[in-house]
Amino acid sequence: MPTVNPPRGMRDFLPADKARRERVLAVIRERYRAHGFDEIETPVVEEYGRLHSGIGGDNEKLAYNVLARGLDADAIRAAADEPANLTDLGLRYDLTVPLARFYATHRGHLPTVFRSIQIAPVWRAERPQKGRYRQFVQCDIDIMGDPSARAEAELIVATLDTLDALDLRGGTVRINDRRVLEWMLDAFGFAPEERPGVLITIDKLDKIGSQGIVAELRERNVTPAAVDAFDAFLTRPVTLEHNPYGERQIRKLLPESAPDDVVAHLVGIGEAVAAARGAATDIPLVFDPFLVRGMGYYTGTIFELAHPSVDYSLGGGGRYDGMIGRFLGQEVPAVGFSIGFERIVDLVDASDAGGARAIVLVHARDVPVSELVALKAALVSEGSRVRLETRTKNLKALLERAAADGYTGFATVSPGAVREDLEVKPLA
Numbered sequence: 001m002p003t004v005n006p007p008r009g010m011r012d013f014l015p016a017d018k019a020r021r022e023r024v025l026a027v028i029r030e031r032y033r034a035h036g037f038d039e040i041e042t043p044v045v046e047e048y049g050r051l052h053s054g055i056g057g058d059n060e061k062l063a064y065n066v067l068a069r070g071l072d073a074d075a076i077r078a079a080a081d082e083p084a085n086l087t088d089l090g091l092r093y094d095l096t097v098p099l100a101r102f103y104a105t106h107r108g109h110l111p112t113v114f115r116s117i118q119i120a121p122v123w124r125a126e127r128p129q130k131g132r133y134r135q136f137v138q139c140d141i142d143i144m145g146d147p148s149a150r151a152e153a154e155l156i157v158a159t160l161d162t163l164d165a166l167d168l169r170g171g172t173v174r175i176n177d178r179r180v181l182e183w184m185l186d187a188f189g190f191a192p193e194e195r196p197g198v199l200i201t202i203d204k205l206d207k208i209g210s211q212g213i214v215a216e217l218r219e220r221n222v223t224p225a226a227v228d229a230f231d232a233f234l235t236r237p238v239t240l241e242h243n244p245y246g247e248r249q250i251r252k253l254l255p256e257s258a259p260d261d262v263v264a265h266l267v268g269i270g271e272a273v274a275a276a277r278g279a280a281t282d283i284p285l286v287f288d289p290f291l292v293r294g295m296g297y298y299t300g301t302i303f304e305l306a307h308p309s310v311d312y313s314l315g316g317g318g319r320y321d322g323m324i325g326r327f328l329g330q331e332v333p334a335v336g337f338s339i340g341f342e343r344i345v346d347l348v349d350a351s352d353a354g355g356a357r358a359i360v361l362v363h364a365r366d367v368p369v370s371e372l373v374a375l376k377a378a379l380v381s382e383g384s385r386v387r388l389e390t391r392t393k394n395l396k397a398l399l400e401r402a403a404a405d406g407y408t409g410f411a412t413v414s415p416g417a418v419r420e421d422l423e424v425k426p427l428a
Helices: 015-034 057-062 073-078 096-109 149-165 178-188 192-202 205-219 224-234 247-252 260-277 323-328 341-345 369-381 395-404
Strands: 045-047 065-067 087-091 114-123 135-144 172-177 285-287 301-306 315-319 334-339 358-363 385-390 409-413
Touching: 015 114, 015 135, 015 149, 015 341, 045 096, 096 114, 096 135, 096 323, 096 334, 135 149, 135 341, 149 172, 149 260, 149 301, 149 315, 149 334, 172 178, 172 260, 178 192, 178 224, 178 260, 192 205, 205 224, 247 260, 260 285, 260 301, 301 334, 358 369, 358 395, 369 385, 369 409, 385 395
Parallel strands: 172 285, 358 385, 358 409
Antiparallel strands: 045 087, 065 087, 114 135, 135 334, 172 301, 301 315, 315 334
């Protein structure tokens, strides 16, 4: 027998929860638009080949695929050894792949530098657990057509401004560059074919520490001399001094002779963010030479959003200059930042203070419908949100439920009442 529960890893939202989510989304949209980004919409499904083209990393393995229409029993049996032949579409597992396809499709109608907003659900066949869902909302901003540090700076400033607007001040952005990671691994002596696995291990640094990283690398049987060099770098003596984000901090955290062009790009991002935030000595950026981010399509700058109230990331992103070229046949620089909406919404005090007045009209059963509808219309025309409720014996329970649904006041209605007679009392 089917249950009445939603599928595992998916959720229903009661009216109060839905209203809370929409209030947070409204703030995010408003701040993104204030920074010059324009919202677009793409289909929830994309072609199977596009979703499984090798640019989505492990997320491709988690994609929900859609069975092709018109397959008969013989066709299904013939495809038994190759399940991919059974599907032609799939639910999107992120918003970046659809965006790349969107840009390739509509480039002729878009400005040279296009700033997009995408806020929509995505689906992944995750193993459900706390904080990991099979359906969740992503909030992405992306800039296409700008290879300069200005693009990263605009994304970071817009994201931090949005955090401030949600009263989550104090956010910082950890930043690195995939080119730095590749250069370091080459400098230590890791062979090119070893590097993807080495990066997977390095990505665990926060969880298992430097000794755990070195031990796991030795278990991987990668180049021993490279592991020794990496170990020596991790355990090198370091002077304890505070260096704000900038060239000195970046070079101090890297081996000698780091590539000047990449360092200059990172420094330029910091200077632009500092100018926008008015933080010449307290730039909200932290250079992390071992920040990896697992998506295989990142080609340059990568970043993650941190907040002192939690020990996990609240979002992230990076530069993916090679992705759109796969669809367009021409390289287009692109970089994006995604806020972790499901994590942020739980941290935000999303009360409806300052919003429209919300009133419950509690009426006796003998009040004519025409009078009730007229009173409701009068209050709605004044800008109030209004609900009609028939009075019950347990008035307290009725009002508590209304308060839980976001209503802030109530008035009792008797036959013959007019707008001027209503006395609105607070529900607090």
